[in-house]
Amino acid sequence: MDPPPGIPVTSKEGMYVLDLLAETGMLDCKPIDTPSEQNHKLGLYPDQVPTDKKRYQRLVGKLIYLAHTRPDIAYAVSVVSQFMHAPSEDHMAAVTRILRYLKVTPGKGLMFSKYGHTDVEGYTDADWAGSATDRRSTSGYFTFVGGNLVTWRSKKQKVVSRSSAEAEYRGMAHGVCELLWLRRLLRDLGFGPKKPMDLYCDNKAAIAIAHNPVQHDRTKHVEVDRNFIKEKLDAEIVSFPFISYEYQLADVLTKVVSTSIFHNSLDKLGMRDIFAPT
Template sequence: MQNLQKYLASEFEMKSLGDLKYFLGIKVSRSKHGIFISQRKYILDLLAETGMLDCIPIDTPSEQNHKFGLYPDQVPTDKECYQRLMGKLIYLAHTHPDIAYAVSVVNQFMHSPSEDHMGVVMSILRYLKVTPGKGLMFSKYSHIDVEGYMNADWAGSVIDRCSTSGYFTFVGSNLVTWRSKKQKVVSRSNNEAEYRGMAQGVCELLWLRRLLRDLRFAPQKPMDLYCNNKAAIAIAHNPVQHDLTKHVGFIFWSKFCYYKKNNGYCC
């Protein structure tokens, strides 16, 4: 570390400030159990800015199975305010994966927000009041095994009938990446939506494996990908089921073949 600091100091004007404690609204706490990052002050400042410090908190960031869309009779809201709040919530998702899905949904309507969409944003803020001090804990374990979990809905969007898939991955039992994103194509069945989500999860696992290999911490065990759809798992094990996969792009099952051949998988 000292040699690296000397080399950087010879190339750039810099100085060492010691252990990281606070950076861009993210607080970093160190203990014998590991490293904990949170955005408590950032959340409290956001609640104070929006006048939500005295609001009634709720237990979930959004209603379950609620469908959001664009309607001709919707009442518009302040677009600039909506976009500013969305930018802050997207940054908060760096330490709050529990709001990632709700934020990704309302983020799709930044070009034409309505009062209903703003109401969901306010619900997210009310949820954050319950969890301002929550964050991510990175503990030290004796392994760096990589595993991922994924799920997807089917035709969840009432606008274009596209599905939303999400995944999160662990390295050494620590959560490192997560994502919730609407698929680019319309899936013809729930099995296909789950299968496409699995392909995205495999890509993320392969990227993590290459990254760890570059850092000289390559995993020693096969990476595991977990899915709760038996039909999608069966297709991944046997992609030659033409009746089920002939309408799915070749690239999806070819990624599974590569993953099975080089790393092995467990669903």
Template sequence: MHSPSVDHMAAVMHILAYLKFAPGKGVLYQKHGHLNVEGFTDADWAGNVSDRRSTSGYFTFVGGNLVTWRSKKQKVVSRSSAEAEYRGMAHGICEILWLRKLLEGLGFKPKEIMRLYCDNQSTRDIADNPVQYDRTKHVEVDRHFIKEKLERKIVSIPFVKSEEQLADVLTHAVCSRKFEDSLVKLGMCDIYAPT
């Protein structure tokens, strides 16, 4: 915002064109009979070609409905894909912890352990076995934070196949078919679409 360029304007025009041709699109909220808190987290590694910073993103769901999402460039350059994913995972856990606290403040206590789905096996291995000091020294604070939440059984980190990773659309360029499939899974619908 402080130093816009021609590329930024092109991106804005692309977004405005999408919005113009999708006036009836929105998120449909449905009753699923539960208030389980779940999230999907992903990160690209060194995806920005100008400074090699990674982008992390997450989607969070309460009761099967999309409630928050975020995509943001990480503040530091990650030395490995596992480090980029681990930083993204820490942000995703912070978000679902905030949602849990919000629900408890409203009088709803989640009955099940919160799940944060991740498609990077080495990141999950580090989370499950944090004794890999040489590989995790540069993400030590995030490692201890995640380890504490796993040990207290507040959060679990199940594996999800990359094809089923919803957060890919926030961190990677995806084909139009995968993008449309992801929108359906996120609860997006078009009220003007023919039935």
């Protein structure tokens, strides 16, 4: 069911997208349904053909700015931003695909609606060893206040994770930090959460590690994150409900999903197109 009428926040962003398409000569380009190609193998390879570095950096910089209000392109932009120092024609093609996606969605943005509560919750996910270059994982999270999406992030992890549980657990730590920041902010505004904040995760092993006080050999390499998360869990500041992968909204921040899953997730995130016919 669609949310109640809210406030569109996309008018300026829509003009920014149209100006960007005009600047790049892509106003008449063929649109595409998703910003990234499934099963892409973008990386740094010895035989790659270089492209115009300054132009690439300028375009990606503009897309990074746009991604601050467009969670639908957050993952795609995080990928292309990893090759700013040595972009290739394949990387430029990935940037062009993002622009082709924006062509069909210039007015897409977040719709803030009133749901009658101020609950704080989040979704966290990680794509284990997803990078074709260095096998590092990508983690991402969405956070909601009062049923509305307020913050998100998609970022490659700094170290190589030795298991999917480790990758998910590191992603959980980032999500907990974001929820704690929101909790402090809301308390300063007089709207502090009155119950534990839910952080939904689709990895049972990572959730089990969070609840288990015993230090296993397999978790020593994430000991700092483990103690940090357990402390917040014991204080009943956060909780970690399990969620099935088909309801995991954060998937779109860590990997390229199918077109149907992608658009279904955007709808659940509260993204609407102000230019779409009513």
